[in-house]
Amino acid sequence: TDIPTLYELSVPGRPGTSLPDCDVPPAPLPDDLVRADNGLPELSEPEVVRHYLHLSQRNYGVDGGFYPLGSCTMKYNPKINERLARLPGFAGLHPLQDEASAQGALELMHRLQEALKRIGGFAGMTLQPAAGAQGELTALLMIRAWHANRGEPGRDVILIPDSAHGTNPASATMAGFVAVEVPSDGRGNVDIEAVSAACDDRLAGIMLTNPTTLGLFEERIDEVAALVHAAGGLVYGDGANMNALTGIARPGDLGVDLMHFNLHKTFATPHGGGGPGSGPVGASAALAPYLPGPVVEMDGDGRYRLETPARSIGRMCAFHGNFGMLVRAYASIAGHGDSGLKANAMAAVLNANYLRVKLRDRYPVPFDRTCMHEFVCEGRPDGTRARALDVSKRLMDYGFHPPTNYFPLIVPEALMIEPTETETLATLDAFVAAMLAIADEARDRPDLLHDAPHTTPVRRLDEVRAARELRVAEPGDPE
Amino acid sequence: TDIPTLYELSVPGRPGTSLPDCDVPPAPLPDDLVRADNGLPELSEPEVVRHYLHLSQRNYGVDGGFYPLGSCTMKYNPKINERLARLPGFAGLHPLQDEASAQGALELMHRLQEALKRIGGFAGMTLQPAAGAQGELTALLMIRAWHANRGEPGRDVILIPDSAHGTNPASATMAGFVAVEVPSDGRGNVDIEAVSAACDDRLAGIMLTNPTTLGLFEERIDEVAALVHAAGGLVYGDGANMNALTGIARPGDLGVDLMHFNLHKTFATPHGGGGPGSGPVGASAALAPYLPGPVVEMDGDGRYRLETPARSIGRMCAFHGNFGMLVRAYASIAGHGDSGLKANAMAAVLNANYLRVKLRDRYPVPFDRTCMHEFVCEGRPDGTRARALDVSKRLMDYGFHPPTNYFPLIVPEALMIEPTETETLATLDAFVAAMLAIADEARDRPDLLHDAPHTTPVRRLDEVRAARELRVAEPGDPE
Amino acid sequence: MSYTPHTPDEQRRMLDAIGVDSLEALFDAIPGRARFPELGLPAPLSELELDAELRRLASRNTGIDAGPCFLGAGAWRHFVPATVDYVLQRGEFYTAYTPYQPELSQGMLQAMFEYQTMICRLTGMEVSNASHYDGATSLAEAVLLALDATKDARTGIVMSPSVHLHHRGVVETYLRGSDAELRVPDDPTVAAADLADMVDERTAALVLQTPNVLGRLERLDGIAEAVHGKGALLIVAVDPIALGLFRPPGEFGADVVVADGQPLGLAPSFGGPSLGIFATRRAHIRRLAGRLVGETADADGRRGYVLTLATREQHIRRARATSNICTNSALGALAAATYLATVGKAGLRRIAELCFHKSHYAADRIAAIDGVAVNPDAPQAPFFKEFVVELPVPAAEANARLHDGHGIVGGFDLGRFFPGYGNRMLVAVTETNTRAEIDRLVAALREIVS
Amino acid sequence: MSYTPHTPDEQRRMLDAIGVDSLEALFDAIPGRARFPELGLPAPLSELELDAELRRLASRNTGIDAGPCFLGAGAWRHFVPATVDYVLQRGEFYTAYTPYQPELSQGMLQAMFEYQTMICRLTGMEVSNASHYDGATSLAEAVLLALDATKDARTGIVMSPSVHLHHRGVVETYLRGSDAELRVPDDPTVAAADLADMVDERTAALVLQTPNVLGRLERLDGIAEAVHGKGALLIVAVDPIALGLFRPPGEFGADVVVADGQPLGLAPSFGGPSLGIFATRRAHIRRLAGRLVGETADADGRRGYVLTLATREQHIRRARATSNICTNSALGALAAATYLATVGKAGLRRIAELCFHKSHYAADRIAAIDGVAVNPDAPQAPFFKEFVVELPVPAAEANARLHDGHGIVGGFDLGRFFPGYGNRMLVAVTETNTRAEIDRLVAALREIVS
Structure with missing residues (x-):
């Protein structure tokens, strides 16, 4: 179900944050410059907190799971930092x-x-x-x-x-x-x-x-x-x-x-x-x-x-x-120092090559040599009609964030996969299992891919409509 | 799907937190007192963070929604504190x-x-x-x-x-x-x-x-x-x-x-x-x-x-x-000061009485007079065979935490409802709507209540089995 | 400190699967002469040591919470509700990437959509992007938009000299790749109407700032009409706190409104990260730089949000994109959104009122000191939050004495911005300054000039 | 500061629905003489003012991070990984109630189940509850359990005099409601074996602490056998950090192991909230006080967790419950679980080793000072993290000079615990103390005693 927007939650006159009393004599305001209404919503603090907590529950970060978004290097963000x-x-x-x-x-x-x-x-x-x-x-x-x-x-x-x-x-x-x-x-x-x-x-x-x-x-x-x-x-x-x-x-x-x-x-x-x-x-x-x-x-x-x-x-x-x-x-x-930075790079490259060799039989890798921290494969398993976008959306149902889609442009149906150094072998193996299961599905039940995702808060979104209608702010005239 | 436990995630030899080198000469350890294995799991920090993030996603707090648990006073916990x-x-x-x-x-x-x-x-x-x-x-x-x-x-x-x-x-x-x-x-x-x-x-x-x-x-x-x-x-x-x-x-x-x-x-x-x-x-x-x-x-x-x-x-x-x-x-x-504390109590009592009058026609209130910050009704709407527990579990499907069940003991099928002062009228009305819908369901589709909850990460849990088997730690002998 | 998880056994199994003997063998493609250099970095620290070391460094800085502070000039101490950091620390938000996959990013997308809405209402505009880096780069992108929107050989930009000098500097840098010409009169007290008179048929835009870098509120009546009459655009930089109380540039016909969003819940953090606010008219939506979130529906007709008009952007349009911007300040926008939602309509107005009244109180008291003048060039002009104090001694000297003798961080030394302003300081007073602090400042200044 | 959301209009609509005229009318049942009192509290503060006021109060305290600190005696400065507070600040955890509704509380329940498992492994026991308030109340509940488990007219408790004196005090308070008798010899250096000899057929339990309040590691070999031979139970209080390295009481046959969990990731926070660790044998599970999480399955056979054996507890069994405990220290247990999972097997061992080596280094260096003795009563006995320093001057005086002259927080003045110990201080050295800090302490002590 939909999360109401801040403006949908807003109630005229709702008391919000308390602020200090003015401890100096007030100065006369330049009345001709003062506005009647600054257009902001009116919510109580508990409503604000719940709102953003609910929104966060609809967002996937690397703290929540594997995020092999190629070229974006979604590694662990240390909490101490x-x-x-x-x-x-x-x-x-x-x-x-x-x-x-x-x-x-x-x-x-x-x-x-x-x-x-x-x-x-x-x-x-x-x-x-x-x-x-x-x-x-x-x-x-x-x-x-x-x-x-x-x-x-x-x-x-x-x-x-x-x-x-x-x-x-x-x-x-x-x-x-x-x-x-x-x-x-x-x-x-x-x-x-x-x-x-x-x-x-x-x-x-x-x-x-x-x-x-x-x-x-x-x-x-x-x-x-x-x-x-x-x-x-x-x-x-x-x-x-x-x-x-x-x-x-x-x-x-x-x-x-x-x-x-x-x-x-x-x-x-x-x-x-x-x-x-x-x-x-x-x-x-x-x-x-x-x-x-x-x-x-x-x-x-x-x-x-x-x-x-x-x-x-x-x-x-x-x-x-x-x-x-x-x-x-x-x-x-x-x-990290010298040794740690080098170890990071090595582990990142190790993880990427591991995924490359585990996936390449089903997802063709066009320039198949030892890769660095990421690699690009074609997101159409076994020559099926599946598209990289379908594979990506289906991955969501398996609990993974998809790789980068359709980039670089020189690989057809490109999936650019970057595991980073902080992911475990167990996670990589689970990702491989999902990718191989999806390859089977692409052959046996292509509708599962085409209609994916099935388990996310919203299903596939209509981007064409968004660009046509261009609703980029809530209705309601600016003051 | 199940969240693996820390021990299920643990891999022998997994490097964990880095600690400082010892900057003093080591002292001889009393060998007869030293243990071989302290029994703790072995995980990387990113795994730990993800684990607890996943666990948190299976927990309902008042930051996440209405929590009318009677006598527990689940009001907003200010972030500044x-x-x-x-x-x-x-x-x-x-x-x-x-x-x-x-x-x-x-x-x-x-x-x-x-x-x-x-x-x-x-x-x-x-x-x-x-x-x-x-x-x-x-x-x-x-x-x-x-x-x-x-x-x-x-x-x-x-x-x-x-x-x-x-x-x-x-x-x-x-x-x-x-x-x-x-x-x-x-x-x-x-x-x-x-x-x-x-x-x-x-x-x-x-x-x-x-x-x-x-x-x-x-x-x-x-x-x-x-x-x-x-x-x-x-x-x-x-x-x-x-x-x-x-x-x-x-x-x-x-x-x-x-x-x-x-x-x-x-x-x-x-x-x-x-x-x-x-x-x-x-x-x-x-x-x-x-x-x-x-x-x-x-x-x-x-x-x-x-x-x-x-x-x-x-x-x-x-x-x-x-x-x-x-x-x-x-x-x-x-x-809060004098005025704020008084206003809190008044708003808490206002909210409770509002719910009382909105619900009492379907959920009988045995001692029906002006209540204070909470009230107790019977969780068997309209004299159906529904039980307070069923109503409570069904409320979860509507996104609410249930009230306190079966307390106090002197009210049959007690539901003890405490909204607290920080809840909005809109939230109270949504709760009333859910309770009334459940009363209808109790009449028309009692199985919906009996089998509830339907939308939680786990369904109704077998408490008898827990008390019989008493698995209160993961298997694996203490050292 | 390491977060790589592999055990030696796992590493071996992975190398076997790949079919190489060692980690080093994965790097054979790299020219041997350059492979595996010694970097010579200091030895790695554990978390415990790192914590101690950075606390030590942090303790050598005097933050603005350490005592009374009257320093502004582009970054301010403002009230930050605790809700803001609570939201920012949600891992689901801050460890996510740009929401390219909307089904997994509805939280951030809806938050950005709501941010866009609040910025539109606050500025009186129709379209807001999802953020720029900071106020200075917002302004630079606004100038580029104006050059793009008025392509008929217009290469002139008229800019008020009372635009923040660092923001002007960024515009100058951004214009190094073009043949555009920036015209800025010398006198920082020049009137907006006089600047509008400088606009001609070669001018793409007039750039104003209100409150300006001297704290003065510019009167915008008639300016947009004059500028539009010459076929140019009006770009206005603002303090977003002022918009809680004062009429927004959108009401006066501005074409682009930009601001630095730091006052809206962001820590000063030695100047960054900040947030660039950017709002414009619907007519310019396809020229907009940066991310834009739009509402749409999913396959089942449910409401949802996506990044839209990506065809403007570099990853689609490449060399012909409206800008090169990719990563922006999404988390800063989330902070601002949380801030605006928390303080709300009445709260932002109240904060602006407190800034107004307290700064006027301070100005009045300081003006009463013998030998000191407040806003000497325009004593009657309306101002907000900041004002100019002219002293009989150099501002730098006064500041040193305020700091050393009174534990007060004084105002900004305007001599750093304007020749001949060495005896002037820009004093900033916000809702965080108590009357007692202001009175301490007044007493200290009186002592310093006596 | 107010978080009540109602507008006047909403309030009116609600009163109308209820059928009363005013908010005040809702309180007619209260005796008029006592209704609506003036409390006379100070005027309310806004968040901004509250923040300033509490920062001011906090700044009048010198925390243990302000400089070298060698104070322990029941609360210590230990490394706290940043993961701990990240987890604690998740609103889903800290704003939840006790998990009475398991379907909405699987996260906390699983975390508590894992906590119980880790505590069992660490202590070498079979059952851990989901927490007590602190180490002292854990110990008191352990004594009550022993009295309950040995009901055959046993009323005696033998306690080592080197159990933390405050913990002993809480046991004394808890025993005020019973006819039990606590026997504690005077000499804090008495051997465990001699204490075991005091156990007789009227004794319910022997209570030891290791490392004890003087830092000494007690040797537990044969103690449980002797105590069990008299029909009594053995209760052992521990430092959980020591269990990273040393054999746990469970290996020596202890019946109950208790500890204060503060070292496991909790801030000292002027003494609370802390965490009471409590582990015992399966034989005593139905006598356990406090929450207990058990694994079970849901209607579809999926694994899940619930609070179990509630029939022991006050909300079911009322006057015959094993204890009155309700709210415990769940969030403290979550902190400890996050801590233990983060540092892990190798990490906790390493932390314990660092405490061991650094405290011995400090002891050696201090012992080399003329006129100073270390562990004078038992110089050869093994110790962990803490040790006794005998000075030629009162410990209080030495501490004052350490603080004022050297910026060092010294050890605990043992004269506050034991008569005749006025010249002795208990020095605590943990993994957070660097060699440089220790050397500073040694140099300062040398100066003070010279």
Whole structure:
């Protein structure tokens, strides 16, 4: 049954939160500016609490079960990190306070900058971008500024493999570049001939996701980097898949000039149902002066201060980035160290390869080699007419969140499966059993898939109707 | 489907929580005392979190819906109180610290003592009892000591109305008294003739719940108190139902010599799935010297200290009572003040009477007069063969927690309904609609009731089998 | 601290199933020269040690709850009902991803739909997205929307100089990828009507902020009409608390309303994460950046919610998307929704009234100090929550003395934003400041300037 | 602060339905002289004010996290994994009542069943209840069980003088309602075997504690046999942390094992709420006090859990119940279960080892100070986590100097428990104390006694 909305629950005149009496003489209000009704609902606090508890009961998080959403890295979010980020000395800190009264926060940021530099192999680091896509935009604006500063403002082409996340071309456009798509080759690597052909004096750079969105290590990374650099371009790394590489390889050692991290993927900060995330950007020594400001520097006397790099592209958000996420990510890194980060990557890759070999007989894997932290199979078992979406919806009935559907675009009926390192063998085996049972159902009872899900609070939702009717707020005129 | 137990999930050798390295030289262990296996399960932290999240999804709390469990006072538990009780200065306080380093905690306890005295009309107050039943035992031991001190150790009879909670006679026995049951009269009051007849030199006192467990104000309270006092006995008040009387009447003004509060009922501290509670006991000036120790006293210079009353019966628990619950209760009282506590009682009584008049045509109310915070009806609608248990189980299918069943014992097929003051009219109306629908079902489709619940994670459970087989731990020998 | 669960035996069984000998063998594709580097990070800490270490770092910061605080300028101390964190700590919410699979995400989707509704009502607009990163990026996306909506060669953006300077900075950064030109007069006290006069046929939008960065409430009457008359859009940045009491930009014809949502139940948290509020007209819905939740029905006709108009977004439209935004601030929006639902209609109005009255009380008392002026450039203009104090000494010096001598966090040193404003501080007073705190500030300032 | 939801209109409609004119009229049954008193409580506070006021009170207390702490004696600073509070804050758990309706309470019931299992394994016993209030009341109920189980006119209880003095005090209070007699020798260093010799044919139980209130591990070999030989029961109180490493009383034939569960994930919270652990033999299951969860099946044969043997309890058996206990410490048991599941087999052993090694390191270093003796009465006896330090000055004086001069919370002043022990303090060292903290304590003590 339906959960009534806040406005449906609202009763005119319902007493809500108590607030203090006014302990000063009231000042005259500018009557012409005062509104009659601010349009908010009227509920009692217990109603509000129940409402959100009921809503939460209709939401699936990784605390509730296996969530193999490829490329999103739905690993366990440590509970200690939530507690630490809420310490009054962190959560209660004003961004414009004197630096002297925020030395602990600045030190934490500095330590995180240094750790991310070491993990990625970079000379400079900004913690400011609020999400991965903003990290991409940051890096692209830096590339733009770098070329301009070198007297080559005409370099306006960014190469992007056809397997890339949609954020890559979208960020390129926002940064004023022309996004040019490069095909993948038969092993799932970027097509080296196509890259070579595009290496001209309009080339600004290439955006490489490594491991690729196929979950494969880009085997020709050295050749690509050499070609691009030789042509005067820069190599940007999309760090979305860094969970496979922490302690395994440093992108900076592989010719990557700039890269963003997704702290909400690689370093276990929670996804929050769609954010907030955090997308720090690392840069080689040549690019570091272009980082957005401020970054944290340590003085000789051990004091920390905020400083804007010499050729900074400017500011990416109002203050110093998503500090609350930085605390959590720092805690994750400090808790793991070298050995733990490497062990994470290894376990993530182990889990993904285990699922790959257990599923590939029924769900074809188009580029079937040792994968990294995830792999992509075709969601049409045994050549049935089932679709990836049907398999996904049916998985819900087995208590699992589905994998990513229909991405990357170069695999038909793609299911992108990322188990992450925190899942047990028992969970993986249960998932395999469900997937194989669904493959049987696809053959024997295709209606079960087509009509799925059957056990969720709502059945399959009409997305076409949503886009046609565009009911994006409750009826009721704004004041 | 079943949720596996911790031991079913356990895998030998599973790495769990990381702990610090030992930073001191190890000392030799006394080998003959060391065990091989402590018998605990082995899980990863993410498994533990998921396990308890899944368990929580099979539990119904007042945050999840209406919970009209009579006599238990399932009102809203304010979220701010949870935060306040967890402040490091409260939660991190050691009970044996110097009083000088715990003045804030002692002041809070002192303020709560004073507030409860004012609310109950008492001269003395102990915060030490850990629950209502322990408060009863405390008071009864004080009664015992009082009579002994007056040279009347032979007073060994405690009168207890037949409508009383089972804790009353059980506490009387534990305190070494003989519990003598007194019948109720036709209006639900205690039978005054029976009390009168029992007033002899063995009378130690009477335990009165007011409002009674029928939800009715004890109309003959003055007469009862006069009789008992005249006979040399004491009047003990069971404060379980004080939610109806805060700011409305003070038991101390009505002849009650001693009374316990249930902070987890009257003052909104959470019930915790069965505790911890808190059961402070108030006493008249004559009884106050017998209170358990320590209580908090304020010195002339405004400093607070712990002190044991002159004729104290001793200590009821290891330290100073359930301090965490005291913080929450104090917060509730401080937030409400005179007007708020009175408004709470009025709204609780309003809600109960509203339900009473809406339901009484289908569910007979045996003592049908204006009720206080709850009322008792018969759970066999319209004289059908339905039982209170069936109605209760069927209510679950409508999304409600059932009322208290089969209590008090003097009403056949009793359903004891307590809505509390924090429920909205809309919720009450929805509950009424469900109860009336169930009354129709009892007539038209009795199997629906008999086989209920239908929508819960498990169906009706076999309690006889549980008591026969007595599987009270998982199989597997203790080491 | 490790959360990987495998036992050596399980690891062996999994490697056997895969058909490799070792974990290391899974990484053979990586160039050997770069494989398995030493990172040189500090030794890992257990939870117990980590807790101690981060408490130590946190204790070296003085939070705004440590004493009276009058610092605002884009982030404020406001009352946060305990319900907010209770909801945020529900694992079902905070450990979920963006609700791509609506059948398993109805809770977050309905919460976002309700958030959108409340933001529409509060701003007086028709469409709200499900969040941006913060107020500054909301503003930048609003400017990009305006450039997109007025494609007929319009490249000019006129911005009030009293828009928050950091927000302006983000707009400047976001415009580095375009040929748009930002025009901002120098004088932060310029009137809105004068700014509207700067709008011409090459202008895509006029950007105002009210209350502005000096606390002043701008009068918006006639502005939208003037701007629309030139074919441009009006973008207004607001303080969402002010909307509890004051007429919203939607009533004055604004095309886009943006705000930083931090005051609505979010901790200041050294500046982030925050919440970017973004509301616009239905006419611009297909130009909107970010997630949008729509109501629909399931196969049985039951009401349900989905992400809609995904064709605007990067994962579908790629290079031609309205924005690159993917992860946004969903949990921040959930916090704001819980906040707004908890305080409700009367509560937000009351909070705004308290901010208004208390800030005016503070302003009056401070103005009575010899040698101190309040809002020297516009003493009669209406203001909300913040006001300018001109001192006979540098604001930085006054703040140091307030802190060291009186345990008070003073106002924002406006010299950091405006040349020549070194003796001015922006004092913020909210519902959390008691009269006693204000009186302490007044007494301390009197002592400092005497 | 109010959470009552009714609007005036709703209130009117409800009164009309009831058929009364006013709210006040609902209370006509109350004697007029006592109706509607003035309570005289302070004016109500809003949430914002309440938060400020309680923070102010809390700030006047120095918690054990404020600096090095060596205070134990019945409550300790131990590592609490963050999972514990995450589970406790689930509203489905903490806002539920005792699970009388099992179909809506399977979560709590299963958690309690698992708790019972873990307590049985840890103590080496067969049956655990679902909790008592604290360790002291567990012990009192154990004594009552023994008196009940040995009804043949046995009224004697022999108790070790090294049982925690407050726990002994609660037993004394609980025995005020009976004719039982508690015999406790004076000398706290008396050997367990000598106590067993005091057991005679009138004795219902011998009560020991290990590690005892002086930190010493008692050797239990042969004790149960001696006690059982006289027809009495053996009750042993333990520190549950010690059971991670040391053989449990169940292995030595104890009949009842009790403990205070605070070390298992509960905050000290000025002494409460805590958790009373209670485990016994199957033979005594029908004499058990408190809730007991049993496994059963539902109408479809699915596994499920219920409260069982309710016929022992007060709500059924009334005056003849095994105890009056109703509300217990279910949430404390849930905390302990989450704690035990999180740290697990290896973790609890490791925590116990750390307590052992660190306390011995501290004892060794302190013993090396001139004029200071460690465990002077039994220097060779094994101890765990706590030990006695004899100083040349009063413990109270040393503690004051540790606190004021060194920021250290010292050990427990044993003079508060035992006459003649005024120069002795009980020092507690747990896994939370670093070597650096211990070294600070040693240096400070050296300075104090020099």
